[in-house]
Amino acid sequence: MQVFVNNRPHDTSAVNVAELVAELQLPAAGIAVAQGRSLITKAQWADTLLTEGCQLTIIKAARGG
Template identity: 35%
Template structure:
């Protein structure tokens, strides 16, 4: 499936939902935030958020500091 990941074309290998995509990317799920088409998706909804062709997904890593 082809999606846009941080404004770059990306083809998922096996991901069918947002949680699976985060796992596929080897990202620590407790240290990232995700938006789909500009809307933040709460972490507890990742497994229930299916991926669809052409989605625009932005992944942000948490940064400590102020």
């Protein structure tokens, strides 16, 4: 299905957030996922099902501050 990650369309075969994170080859630590203004904690990743067109924000550590 197609989902939006940081406003960019992305085709994925993942069914939940945990699978999506793995698919994107993101590091285990230092990232956070939100849907709209709701944080999806790591504990919730496996249980959060993706839906067609859903909008996710995924952030990771960067230099700065």
